[in-house]
Amino acid sequence: MKKQSKLAGLQKRKAISGYLFIMPFIVGFLAFMVKPFFRSLYMSFCEVLVSGKGISMNFNGLTNYIRAFTVDIEFNRLLVEELSFMLINTMAIMVFSFFVALILNQKFKGRAFVRAVFFLPVILSSGVILGIEYDNALLSSIEATIEENANGASITEAIENILVTSGIGASAFEVVFEIVDGIYDVAIASGIQIIIFLSGLQTIPENMYEAAQIEGCTSWESLWKITFPMISSLFLVNLIYTVVDFCMRTDNEVMEKISDAMIVNLDYGFSSAMAWVYFLIVIAVLGLISLILSKVVYYYE
Amino acid sequence: MSKTMTLRQKNKMFWERNRKSGGHLLRKTLGNYGYKLIRMLMLFGMCFMILQPILNKISISFMAEEDLYNPMVISIPENFSTENYQLAAQFMSYSESFVNTLLVSLSIAVLQIIVCTLVGYGFARFKFPLKNFWFACVILMIVIPPQTLSNSLYLHFRYFDVFGVIKLITGDTLNLRGSTLPYYLMSAGCMGLKNGLYIYMIRQFFRNIPKELEEAAYVDGCGTLKTFIRIMLPDAKPILTSCFLFSFVWQWTDGFYSRTFLGGVKLLSTQVEIIAERLDNYIIYTLHEASGASMGYTNAIVATGTLMVIVPLLVIYLFAQKGFVESLSSSGIKM
Numbered sequence: 001m002k003k004q005s006k007l008a009g010l011q012k013r014k015a016i017s018g019y020l021f022i023m024p025f026i027v028g029f030l031a032f033m034v035k036p037f038f039r040s041l042y043m044s045f046c047e048v049l050v051s052g053k054g055i056s057m058n059f060n061g062l063t064n065y066i067r068a069f070t071v072d073i074e075f076n077r078l079l080v081e082e083l084s085f086m087l088i089n090t091m092a093i094m095v096f097s098f099f100v101a102l103i104l105n106q107k108f109k110g111r112a113f114v115r116a117v118f119f120l121p122v123i124l125s126s127g128v129i130l131g132i133e134y135d136n137a138l139l140s141s142i143e144a145t146i147e148e149n150a151n152g153a154s155i156t157e158a159i160e161n162i163l164v165t166s167g168i169g170a171s172a173f174e175v176v177f178e179i180v181d182g183i184y185d186v187a188i189a190s191g192i193q194i195i196i197f198l199s200g201l202q203t204i205p206e207n208m209y210e211a212a213q214i215e216g217c218t219s220w221e222s223l224w225k226i227t228f229p230m231i232s233s234l235f236l237v238n239l240i241y242t243v244v245d246f247c248m249r250t251d252n253e254v255m256e257k258i259s260d261a262m263i264v265n266l267d268y269g270f271s272s273a274m275a276w277v278y279f280l281i282v283i284a285v286l287g288l289i290s291l292i293l294s295k296v297v298y299y300y301e
Numbered sequence: 302m303s304k305t306m307t308l309r310q311k312n313k314m315f316w317e318r319n320r321k322s323g324g325h326l327l328r329k330t331l332g333n334y335g336y337k338l339i340r341m342l343m344l345f346g347m348c349f350m351i352l353q354p355i356l357n358k359i360s361i362s363f364m365a366e367e368d369l370y371n372p373m374v375i376s377i378p379e380n381f382s383t384e385n386y387q388l389a390a391q392f393m394s395y396s397e398s399f400v401n402t403l404l405v406s407l408s409i410a411v412l413q414i415i416v417c418t419l420v421g422y423g424f425a426r427f428k429f430p431l432k433n434f435w436f437a438c439v440i441l442m443i444v445i446p447p448q449t450l451s452n453s454l455y456l457h458f459r460y461f462d463v464f465g466v467i468k469l470i471t472g473d474t475l476n477l478r479g480s481t482l483p484y485y486l487m488s489a490g491c492m493g494l495k496n497g498l499y500i501y502m503i504r505q506f507f508r509n510i511p512k513e514l515e516e517a518a519y520v521d522g523c524g525t526l527k528t529f530i531r532i533m534l535p536d537a538k539p540i541l542t543s544c545f546l547f548s549f550v551w552q553w554t555d556g557f558y559s560r561t562f563l564g565g566v567k568l569l570s571t572q573v574e575i576i577a578e579r580l581d582n583y584i585i586y587t588l589h590e591a592s593g594a595s596m597g598y599t600n601a602i603v604a605t606g607t608l609m610v611i612v613p614l615l616v617i618y619l620f621a622q623k624g625f626v627e628s629l630s631s632s633g634i635k636m
Contacts, residue, residue, distance in 0.1 A: 014427055017525040021423025022435060024416045025500070028490015029438055036453030037445075043453070100347070103340060116622055117348045123618050123625070124355070124611050128556035128570045187351055195626055248446050259448055275449040283444060 044272035057269075064273035074257060075274060082254045083281065089186065090242045092179045097190040097238065101197035102227075115198075122191035130249070189245065193238045200231035229298045236293045240286060247282045254278050355608075362386065362605040369597040389606040392579040393572040399613075402553060402569045405481070410548040412488045413496055414541060420491055421503030422529060426515065443497035451561055458483045458562075484562040494551055494558050499544045506540040507533065542624045550614055569610045576606045 019026075044064055046057040068075045104115055179186065204227065212222045249255070258278065261271035319326040357376075361369070365380035373379075389395070424436055487493055491500065510533065518528040534541075552558075559568050580594045580602050594602075618625070 011428070014525075015429035018423050018427025018429040018432070021427065021529075022420045024489060025420040025423075025439070025491045026435065028487065028492045029435075029442070032454065032457070032487050032490055032492045033438075033442065033450075036450040036457055039453040039457075040450055103344065106340075108337070108340070114344050114348060115626070116618075117351055119622075119626060120618070121351060123550050123614055126551055126554045128574055129554050129607060129611060184350055187347060244444060255446065255448055259451075262451075272449075275446070279445060279449055286444065 040272045041276065043269050044276050046269050048268040060269075064269050065277065067270060068274050068277060075254075078253050078257055079278070079281070082252060083285075086243065086246050086285075088175060088179065089182075089189075089246060090239065092182075092186045093190045093193060093242050094235065094238060096183075096186050097193035098197055100190070101194050101201055102223075104194065104198055105201045118187075118194055119191045121188040125188050189242070192245075193242060196234055196238055196241075197231065200234040201227070204230045232297045233299060236290060236297055239289050239293065243282070243286055243289065247278075355611075358604040358608045361601050362608050364601060366598050366601070369601055385601055385605040386609070388580070388583075389576065389602055389609055392576050392583070392602070393569065393606055393609070394567055395569075395609060398567040398569045398572050401566050405563065405566065405568065406549050406552040409484070409488050409493065409552050410545055412485065413491075413493050413499065413548050414545045416489055416491050417496055417499040417544065418503055418534075418537070418541060421500045422507050422533065424500070424504045425507030426533075439497050439500050442492070443495075443501065447494075447557060451557075455561065481563055481566060484558060487562070494548075494555050499548065502544060503537070503540060506537055510536060539624070539627055542621075543627070546617070546621055546625050550617070553614060554610070573603075573606045573610050576603055 043057065045059060045061060047060045047063070049056045049058070100118060104111065104118070208226050208230075209222055212226060217225070246252070247255075254274070255278075258271050258275050261267045261274065265271075315326070360376040360378065362385050363381055363383070364374065364378040365382040365384065368374045368378050368380055371379065420439075424432070424439070484493070488496070491497075514532060515528060518532045523531065554570055556570050556574065559570050563571075577594070577599050580599055584590050584594045
């Protein structure tokens with residue numbers, strides 16, 4: 001009896017020190033997150049008026065939300081576009097990063113250099129640099145001139161024309177070509193994912209492949225039967241990271257619209273409402289992904 | 302002589318073996334070489350694609366204005382000049398903003414990593430009530446785009462108060478706009494740029510340390526804090542280095558937090574965004590050319606400015622490349 005209470009005492013002490021360790025987070029969360037969080041939620045149900053004296057909020061129910069969906073001409077379109085772009089892009093990033101990780105896991109000369117290059121965008125194309133990269137008007141104008149002069153001499157465009165005129169599933173090809181044209185964006189966004197996949201690939205014991213090979217397994221089969229199950233949990237991690245990363249990007253059009261409404265039009269209520277819609281959709285997408293994938297994921301211990 | 306012999310022998314053996322295997326060996330060897338060639342070409346292409354914008358910036362940054370419009374000049378400037386650098390440095394107040402950025406990024410990164418380490422350790426090694434709830438809050442923090450909350454945060458710091466205490470004492474709320482204090486406060490509370498991610502990564506690392514190590518320390522009489530500092534921290538060096546480097550680098554290029562909270566300080570990331578505007582003003586008011594800066598020239602200067610912002614990062618990356626990558630692959634990130 002006495003022993004048990006002592007154990008409880010130790011557990012209690014540990015619980016207290018645990019709380020002490022995460023104290024900074026709790027304080028920060030309560031001080032800087034909870035209040036803005038609920039205020040922004042409240043604002044989305046209000047008509048917010050900004051004047052010289054300060055700010056006044058008049059509760060007006062769902063008006064902002066109704067306006068976002070039914071009155072505003074852009075919001076629905078941007079949302080759908082952005083989400084479909086996100087889906088396509090995420091898939092492309094996953095395939096690309098898995099493929100690159102597979103290659104980078106092999107031994108060849110200059111591997112360290114290639115790895116370094118693939119990771120470079122994580123460092124250099126972040127924050128403001130990405131924004132500057134995107135509205136580089138000179139490059140795009142040069143590109144336009146070249147395209148004009150060359151009369152569609154770019155390889156992808158030529159192939160595109162052939163395939164589209166041949167009339168086999170034109171819409172499916174369009175998606176593929178969109179990805180091929182945007183391969184630079186995909187490569188730039190997949191630095192972290194490549195590293196995560198690589199780390200997973202390196203933990204797969206070599207003897208599994210050897211055993212499979214002796215049993216007469218081709219490398220194509222062992223890719224599907226060994227590599228895929230062994231790193232399936234990393235697909236989940238990478239998918240979630242990619243989706244979050246994509247939603248946070250500053251060149252995201254929905255984001256731009258939200259911050260435009262806030263900074264340019266000072267329409268705080270409306271922008272909060274749009275931000276909340278967007279945020280809830282992203283949460284739903286993430287939840288859906290983890291729900292589906294957690295059924296498939298295989299944990300090897 | 303002997304070497305050629307062995308080579309010839311090898312050759313002979315190869316064909317012998319090939320004959321015995323019915324041509325299988327030859328096909329396999331050729332296939333192997335073909336695969337290697339294709340792989341090399343592909344990797345070269347992709348590396349070039351990633352590096353090309355940087356190389357392009359470097360070559361543009363050394364061009365004089367007339368080179369930009371000369372169709373004969375593609376990547377090697379004809380009139381080599383460093384004028385672009387001087388102008389970009391002038392527009393960004395480079396030395397001042399460089400020192401500011403360095404100080405801010407360094408102090409913020411150190412602060413954030415210290416706090417995130419504590420929190421990550423707390424989440425990884427202790428059991429306490431409501432743990433899952435708090436961890437869900439961490440995940441929530443990763444997922445919420447900071448832009449969503451920026452207007453409320455702005456108001457929060459405009460009329461800053463701690464539960465009404467400051468208003469009681471001074472009679473008015475504090476206006477913390479334009480000072481750097483809010484961002485340091487937020488960093489101390491784990492609310493900085495991507496701090497949820499760092500907490501997550503550090504927690505993942507600490508979770509993988511065997512429990513026996515901790516128990517042994519307790520048995521030997523180490524307290525909780527002493528165990529953490531003496532046993533756990535030395536082990537965690539790689540993950541802390543990489544989180545620190547990420548924090549430093551991302552803070553260096555961050556635009557959102559810098560604009561919202563550090564508006565009063567001249568930082569490289571905020572300066573580089575207005576460089577085009579400055580150039581226009583410079584040409585109109587100082588050089589008295591009413592047309593302003595041409596598009597090509599503006600882009601050359603912006604490219605130079607961007608290059609000047611990322612070169613320090615490039616240097617860091619060259620020296621600490623392992624620090625970035627190693628811990629990510631060693632910590633074994635899992636859900």
